[in-house]
Amino acid sequence: AILRSIKTSLFRGNQCRAFSSEAVPDRKVAVLGAAGGIGQPLALLMKLNPLVSRLSLYDIANTPGVAADVSHINTRSEVNGYMGEDQLGQALEGADVVIIPAGVPRKPGMTRDDLFNINAGIVKNLCQAIAKYCPNALVNMISNPVNSTVPIAAEIFKKAGTYDEKKLFGVTTLDVVRAKTFYAGKAKVPVAEVNVPVVGGHAGITILPLFSQATPKANFSDEDIKALTKRTQDGGTEVVEAKAGKGSATLSMAYAGAIFADACLKGLNGVPDVVECSFVQSNITELPFFASKVRLGKNGVEEILGLGPLSDFEKEGLEALKPELKSSIEKGTNSVLLKL
Ligand code: NAI
Numbered sequence: 001a002i003l004r005s006i007k008t009s010l011f012r013g014n015q016c017r018a019f020s021s022e023a024v025p026d027r028k029v030a031v032l033g034a035a036g037g038i039g040q041p042l043a044l045l046m047k048l049n050p051l052v053s054r055l056s057l058y059d060i061a062n063t064p065g066v067a068a069d070v071s072h073i074n075t076r077s078e079v080n081g082y083m084g085e086d087q088l089g090q091a092l093e094g095a096d097v098v099i100i101p102a103g104v105p106r107k108p109g110m111t112r113d114d115l116f117n118i119n120a121g122i123v124k125n126l127c128q129a130i131a132k133y134c135p136n137a138l139v140n141m142i143s144n145p146v147n148s149t150v151p152i153a154a155e156i157f158k159k160a161g162t163y164d165e166k167k168l169f170g171v172t173t174l175d176v177v178r179a180k181t182f183y184a185g186k187a188k189v190p191v192a193e194v195n196v197p198v199v200g201g202h203a204g205i206t207i208l209p210l211f212s213q214a215t216p217k218a219n220f221s222d223e224d225i226k227a228l229t230k231r232t233q234d235g236g237t238e239v240v241e242a243k244a245g246k247g248s249a250t251l252s253m254a255y256a257g258a259i260f261a262d263a264c265l266k267g268l269n270g271v272p273d274v275v276e277c278s279f280v281q282s283n284i285t286e287l288p289f290f291a292s293k294v295r296l297g298k299n300g301v302e303e304i305l306g307l308g309p310l311s312d313f314e315k316e317g318l319e320a321l322k323p324e325l326k327s328s329i330e331k332g333t334n335s336v337l338l339k340l
Contacts, residue, residue, distance in 0.1 A: 027265055028054040030095040030134075032126050033102025034081075035062035037250035038142060038257065042101060043070050043079075045258035051265040052077040058091035059102070060084060088126075092133035097264050099171075099257055100126055103143040105248040106240050112145040112203045116331065119143045120152055124337050127153045131160030138167050138264045138300050142257055146170040146202040147325060150279055150289055151332030159338070166300035169264070170279025172202045172291045173256035174249060178235040179209040182228050187218035198232070198277050199292045199307060199318075201328065206321045207233045212311040225313060267296030280304065287322060289329050 029046055033039045034057035043057050047070045055077040057067045067081025082091035092098065103119035106112065123143055130139060135157075143149050150170040157163035175198040184191035195215045200208040209232045211225050220228070231238070239249040263276045279291040282304050293305040310318065 024051060024053075025269055026053040027051055027096045027268065028056060028094050029077075029261060029265070030056040030058060030091055030098045030137075032058045032091070032098065032100045033143070035059035035066045036101060037105065037247050038101035038253045040066055041251055041254035042099065042257050043067075044073075045254055046099075046261065047073050047075055047077060047079065049258065049262055049265070050076050051262065051269065054094075055079045056082065056091045056095060058082045058088060085125075088129045089133045092129055092137075095134040095137045096268060097140065097261055098130055098134065098137045099140040099142065099261055101142040101253070101257065102126060105250075106144070106236070107245050107247075108241050110240075112236075113148070113328065113331075115144050116148055119145070119149060120332070120335055120337050123149045123152055124156055127156040128160065131157055131162045135160070135162035136164075136167070138169065138268070140169050140171050140257065140261055140264065142171045142253065144202070145328060146172065146279055147206060147289075147328035148332035148335075151329050152335055152338065154281065154289075155333055155335075155338050164300070165281035166302075168280065169260070169294075169300075170202060170289070170291065171257055171260050172198060172207075172277055172279050173260040174253050175202060175207050175209070175232060175235070175291075176277050177252060177256045177259070179211070179214075179228075179232045182231050182235075183211065183214055183218070186220070186224065186228060187216070189216050189218065197293050197308070199290070200321045201289075201291055201325045202279060203328065204233055204324070205317070206325045206328070208314065208317045208321055209233075210308070210310065210314055212314060213308055222313065225311075229313075229317070263296055264300070267300070267302070268298055270298055275305065285318075285322070287326055287329060288333075290325075 063081040071079035282290040295303040
């Protein structure tokens with residue numbers, strides 16, 4: 001790539017420009033739900049990402065203001081705002097990565113599943129447009145309940161004849177972010193060095209952090225591990241309660257969404273060994289979708305990594321989560337919405 005850019009630069013007689021813009025491929029990222037609690041800080045973080053050349057911000061309301069604001073930041077990408085369904089096609093055309101934080105968030109006392117009726121309809125419409133305007137894009141699904149919205153997206157893409165299981169991701173990165181933070185705090189180790197895989201799904205007990213595989217190693221009692229596991233599983237609810245009716249995690253979610261989208265872009269650009277946990281079509285268990293470590297590449301999922309050795313506590317957690325995860329997946333796959 002460097003040789004190619006030198007050649008291009010000599011040809012054009014403009015070395016600096018060629019190095020800065022052509023060594024890194026052009027990549028369009030679209031954020032759907034860009035004016036929301038997650039969408040706005042996520043738009044900001046994607047504007048800061050040098051791998052993005054075009055940032056497309058779509059929402060049903062308030063996008064012009066968000067786009068104008070973000071567009072003044074002096075970083076690489078060109079920003080465009082789109083509002084309303086008649087502009088959705090333009091927002092999506094040519095996108096390499098589509099991030100979906102559109103939909104309603106939880107209020108205290110609600111489970112993610114309580115969001116199903118509203119968000120399933122939103123996700124359905126957005127995925128139909130993705131199938132039409134950017135069928136090859138990597139789709140990063142943030143809208144909850146992820147355990148059901150990802151299977152819905154898969155069915156929509158199948159119906160449209162565009163489904164590629166390597167390109168559909170449920171974003172579970174926030175569970176990993178939380179597990180790392182809570183583990184580092186308890187183990188008193190620098191958080192930047194911590195790694196913790198989180199597998200299963202993205203709701204309550206379906207979130208299964210594998211602290212037995214966490215690095216650097218710490219000497220935790222069974223009770224400590226239980227408490228860390230529970231705090232990771234309830235992390236979203238902790239924020240929902242603290243926000244007391246004003247929504248769910250937005251800032252930490254935007255960070256997590258930006259990390260995952262960055263990993264997708266790196267994979268697309270051919271960076272080796274990009275591994276993140278994600279909820280994808282999978283055969284590492286008997287369930288059709290499952291979150292685990294995934295190697296990302298030029299076509300999306302390059303390899304789904306196995307679960308590795310589990311502690312007895314994690315083995316129990318794995319068996320306990322399967323019925324709930326199975327029924328959430330089936331709720332998505334069999335949704336009546338898909339028949340309409
Ligand atoms: P929010 O209500 O602040 O923002 C949602 C945005 O979506 C709004 O701007 C709204 O106008 C927009 N929207 C609604 N219908 C749309 C449509 N048809 N097309 C495009 N945009 C549309 O909600 P927030 O806090 O940003 O949360 C968004 C979603 O993310 C929720 O479903 C929430 O449960 C989920 N979430 C997922 C997490 C995860 O770890 N995967 C973590 C936290 C939240």
